[in-house]
């Protein structure tokens with residue numbers, strides 16, 4: 001039984017439709033300051049007033065991290081089927097593909113960071129909250145496999161609402177599949193850097209997002225498994241204000257490094273360079 005189709009569809013270069021781009025001005029999600037959309041965009045979607053890191057499209061993220069002209073997308077034609085016959089799922093996916101100029105919630109490929117080739121996957125939370133369905137899991141797994149066969153460092157820029165409920169158990173199976181592929185990547189002695197961006201939750205946190213040799217989080221990113229409310233109701237305790245933030249998780253040892261978006265590319269370049277050096 002197949003879970004996805006191959007489709008002919010290219011990653012277009014136009015900016016996806018999204019609320020924040022609909023006007024000339026927008027409001028910061030955190031401090032509510034009114035900001036010119038252009039200003040926010042040129043500042044990598046980071047609020048110039050309070051520093052809040054807004055969600056970023058995969059295309060923009062690629063531009064901010066990968067050397068110009070060096071990216072080659074792989075497996076872009078994988079397209080999800082509807083294994084559970086979930087009502088309205090196909091229409092929803094079609095609509096999101098159109099609105100976001102994406103085939104799925106993750107873009108994968110090979111590109112260069114400061115001259116060094118890397119296998120990179122970027123999740124886009126504008127596409128169904130970058131939930132992990134069978135195609136997301138398959139694309140991430142194939143990227144890991146390419147990274148092993150070409151002996152390239154692997155970078156996953158994660159963002160996700162968690163498992164994709166419309167695909168039920170097929171979605172949960174992706175956690176095991178991606179984790180097994182990463183175990184092989186680890187056995188091959190290759191570097192895997194996971195970058196956690198706002199928000200990274202659920203099954204993605206509980207699989208490839210937190211299996212990095214080095215785990216970097218963007219400033220202020222919410223990272224967790226179950227949400228705050230669910231945890232509070234379960235343990236019947238009030239949680240600290242900065243619970244499930246990048247900074248809190250660094251304090252607790254889950255995250256190695258918290259960086260601003262402006263520092264991310266140079267941080268990755270430095271880590272890749274150090275690793276290359278150690279390999280001789």
Ligand SMILES: [Zn+2]
Pocket residue numbers: 028029030031032033047048049050051052
């Ligand atoms: Zn702000």
